[in-house]
Amino acid sequence: MLVKPILDEALCNGCGLCVDVCRCGALVLVKKIIKIIEAEDCGYCTQCELVCPTGAIQCPFEIVIEETIEIGPEE
Amino acid sequence: MAIEVALLKSIPYFLGLSTAELEAIRKYVFEQAVGKNDMILMEGDPANAVYFVVSGAVKVFKTSVEGKEQILCILRPGESFNDVAVFDGGPNPASAIAMTPVLLYGINRANVETILRDYPNLAANVIRILSKKVRHFVSLVEDLSFRHVTDRLAKLLLEYATDHGTVAGEPGARPRLTQQEMAAVVGTAREVVGRSLKALEEEGAIRMDRHRIVIVNKKRLEQMSGVGAGSG
Numbered sequence A: 001m002l003v004k005p006i007l008d009e010a011l012c013n014g015c016g017l018c019v020d021v022c023r024c025g026a027l028v029l030v031k032k033i034i035k036i037i038e039a040e041d042c043g044y045c046t047q048c049e050l051v052c053p054t055g056a057i058q059c060p061f062e063i064v065i066e067e068t069i070e071i072g073p074e075e
Numbered sequence B: 001m002a003i004e005v006a007l008l009k010s011i012p013y014f015l016g017l018s019t020a021e022l023e024a025i026r027k028y029v030f031e032q033a034v035g036k037n038d039m040i041l042m043e044g045d046p047a048n049a050v051y052f053v054v055s056g057a058v059k060v061f062k063t064s065v066e067g068k069e070q071i072l073c074i075l076r077p078g079e080s081f082n083d084v085a086v087f088d089g090g091p092n093p094a095s096a097i098a099m100t101p102v103l104l105y106g107i108n109r110a111n112v113e114t115i116l117r118d119y120p121n122l123a124a125n126v127i128r129i130l131s132k133k134v135r136h137f138v139s140l141v142e143d144l145s146f147r148h149v150t151d152r153l154a155k156l157l158l159e160y161a162t163d164h165g166t167v168a169g170e171p172g173a174r175p176r177l178t179q180q181e182m183a184a185v186v187g188t189a190r191e192v193v194g195r196s197l198k199a200l201e202e203e204g205a206i207r208m209d210r211h212r213i214v215i216v217n218k219k220r221l222e223q224m225s226g227v228g229a230g231s232g
Helices: A017-021 A047-051 B005-009 B019-026 B083-088 B109-118 B121-145 B149-163 B179-186 B190-202 B218-225
Strands: A027-030 A033-036 A061-065 B029-034 B039-041 B049-055 B058-063 B069-075 B095-098 B102-108 B206-209 B212-215
Touching (some): A017 A027, A061 B149, B029 B049, B049 B083, B049 B109, B069 B190, B083 B109, B102 B109, B109 B121, B121 B190, B149 B179, B149 B190, B149 B212, B149 B218, B190 B206
Antiparallel strands (some): A027 A033, B029 B102, B049 B102, B058 B069, B206 B212
């Protein structure tokens, strides 16, 4: 399942800034509370988190190490 | 659309002014609607007005000659920008872009002087607002000039990935951190974390993969964070 921004509806003040900043239309206000729709379009740009004045949106990142073949710095 | 006194009242600049005073000030205020992603101000251009965000969000930023962006602040309803240029007579110190559709109220420089002369009580509000901005920028200067934020962020990413034994592609509980949390841990502003992540990506140390920060060059991160510095 696609990871989506995490919404805390209790913190949402219904200002709609996140809806306006969203590039893919994944966020909507339903009765002045933020909801995610069509989340498969969400590119996780984190702009919604950036503009949210109440901290109602969180875009946490997993931090992982890529398994790669070690290449020496020089021959 | 007419300038609304009720909206003026919600702007900290006009705190404490009576409805009658705001009615009188209203004639100096103009309205400007800006489309999403439209530039509002360009750094270096002559400053004509101070602006107040009525609705929407505005990003104030500077751009280096290499095209790197540093966000100075994100402004939301009630907040002002370009005040410094209007008060000191210099050009716009930074650029401003509408992150969303934005409605602005503005007051031209000459009219700002008139209003301050006629309503000296407003000066205390202006001093308070400018002081808050100075405090914000002093903090940002500290972050940008004295601290090696990118290096500390490199250390944080390494620690998080290593401590939890996460490897891309492997299932399991993985720690997740917001950029705000990263900022809190390394002692900087969220705006600086965004830029530092970009810097690490450009260095080829990490790859931003949607909701994942993938460490692609662990050695480079170790060098930056001072881990294993004695090795070579």
